[in-house]
Ligand SMILES: Nc1ncnc2c1ncn2[C@@H]1O[C@H](COP(=O)(O)OP(=O)(O)O)[C@@H](O)[C@H]1O
Ligand SMILES: Nc1ncnc2c1ncn2[C@@H]1O[C@H](COP(=O)(O)OP(=O)(O)O)[C@@H](O)[C@H]1O
Ligand SMILES: [Mg+2]
């Protein structure tokens with residue numbers, strides 16, 4: 001099954017004034033006293049804006065600790081931002097009574113590790129049926145069983161195994177169970193946090209193809225978070241690149257990968273190992289050191305401590321995410337495609 | 339090739355016994371690495387890569403594990419007839435292991451200087467002062483900034499990438515004949531991974547060390563290896579020179595893996611998924627282990643297990659498939 005990777009909803013889509021299904025504005029999240037913070041406050045997400053349009057896949061890439069999972073949890077309302085808001089079709093998530101039930105129903109999540117995100121003592125039937133029960137979507141047990149069978153078929157699992165437990169399935173099959181559970185409430189949006197990272201190489205493609213297929217048949221919009229650049233390129237129409245809690249760059253996948261504007265994006269693309277021995281010895285951008293700690297992000301541009309283009313201005317003035325041609329980049333010296 | 343290979347292993351078997359059941363995790367692996375060469379051992383999780391590495395290092399000398407092989411030689415020395423004492427001496431000086439997880443491989447309560455220095459004191463009989471000076475040189479060599487000042491710091495005071503560099507420094511300190519790097523960059527971010535892979539490659543060139551690089555990443559293997567051995571369900575199913583193996587795989591598993599990963603340059607092409615999942619070592623199917631997932635499999639494949647045999651390419655290519663010739667010819671036709 002071929003996904004539909006060519007952008008139907010490129011960066012230009014915003015200009016057509018279509019209303020996004022999901023919009024995040026000015027999201028901030030700081031953790032205090034976490035295990036790794038050594039007393040300081042971890043600025044996990046430090047000002048993220050994004051929009052997700054119906055039927056599109058927005059990929060998010062970035063190195064570990066840059067805030068991808070924290071962002072994901074806020075995008076589905078599992079975590080409340082310190083500042084900022086998420087809206088679903090224009091309606092705010094974070095009301096005084098919590099995230100409204102119908103919004104929770106329409107915005108679902110798939111987690112990285114299917115083994116820890118599925119309750120080992122529940123049968124697959126009960127796992128997939130849980131959201132049906134919570135949102136009262138099946139009138140009786142029989143209808144619920146039928147619906148669970150339908151959902152399992154949709155994700156390519158034999159429905160006659162619904163009375164088994166998660167450990168009786170392989171890693172790829174367990175991830176399918178997680179996807180079936182997310183699909184149960186007929187969501188408009190699924191936020192997938194590293195959905196294939198824990199899977200064997202030979203199994204990843206099955207699940208990647210399943211996402212593409214579900215999107216083309218159901219029209220669900222996806223936020224697809226992963227650290228594998230090639231996988232994200234493959235499934236996404238648009239891609240956002242995160243660095244230390246912020247978006248460094250965002251735009252149509254073909255542009256972000258083909259003509260990166262932010263030096264960090266360039267370095268990331270350049271560092272990724274390529275399964276083509278003939279490309280060995282190509283010139284690569286080698287960054288020095290590791291990403292800095294989110295407890296004390298560098299002042300000015302967060303990337304300036306590792307950036308070969310940085311000037312004094314970068315250490316002082318934080319660049320905003322601004323339009324550079326078809327995409328957006330937060331860099332004073334963003335590369336402008338000629 | 340006149341010079342004897344640095345590592346030569348023939349017919350390595352490792353069987354675990356757990357809960358009264360035998361788990362044949364490695365079932366007949368051959369490995370040959372020449373001086374100054376990098377061999378990538380490529381395979382999915384559970385295929386037996388780490389167990390192979392530990393067996394070569396002699397780290398599986400424990401109850402419930404049965405290790406045997408017909409040949410095991412390091413730089414001409416016979417590992418099979420060696421005493422446990424000699425074997426221990428060889429670890430650290432003749433061959434070394436770089437683990438994936440640097441934090442658990444380093445001792446948290448000893449300074450970096452003490453840990454690197456110990457190698458020189460124990461194996462080379464250097465004084466404390468000499469060992470310290472050599473340690474600073476080693477940390478310099480692997481790119482720890484201000485090594486002389488940081489030598490008294492503890493592991494937790496370094497970032498993940500820096501800790502991995504320290505492990506690499508310890509692995510090359512005594513100029514071993516062989517470094518085994520078991521997923522040395524899997525826990526690292528991609529920008530740091532590139533630095534560590536380059537470091538290992540530079541040291542291999544400068545010191546002429548042989549490297550066994552264990553990875554599950556087709557990209558990593560393509561970036562740094564001279565030869566690749568592809569492992570599936572405890573066996574090597576294909577091996578050969580890296581470029582040739584990627585261009586013209588002679589085993590359907592290798593071909594399927596290469597087709598299953600997305601290509602950055604051809605993003606709209608379909609991913610060819612491999613059906614099913616890898617077998618558990620306790621229940622490997624009879625015949626060819628890959629047959630149940632293979633699009634070329636015939637009746638013969640589930641009955642007769644194809645041996646890993648030398649193909650007629652003149653390049654030392656080996657594959658364990660009844661249809662390797664057809665694969666190579668088909669690709670050329
Ligand atoms: N519940 C928490 N408490 C404290 N710190 C946290 C918590 N969750 C995440 N963090 C910290 O926030 C930062 C971003 O984490 P995360 O969103 O998980 O990043 P990613 O998914 O990109 O790896 C990290 O430094 C992490 O240690
Ligand atoms: N200590 C052990 N006891 C029992 N079985 C083991 C042990 N270590 C490894 N195995 C088995 O050996 C197989 C191969 O493991 P390993 O070499 O670690 O795989 P990998 O290729 O991921 O490094 C595993 O599937 C596991 O079942
Ligand atoms: Mg995460």
Ligand SMILES: [Mg+2]
Pocket residue numbers: 387388389521
């Ligand atoms: Mg391993």
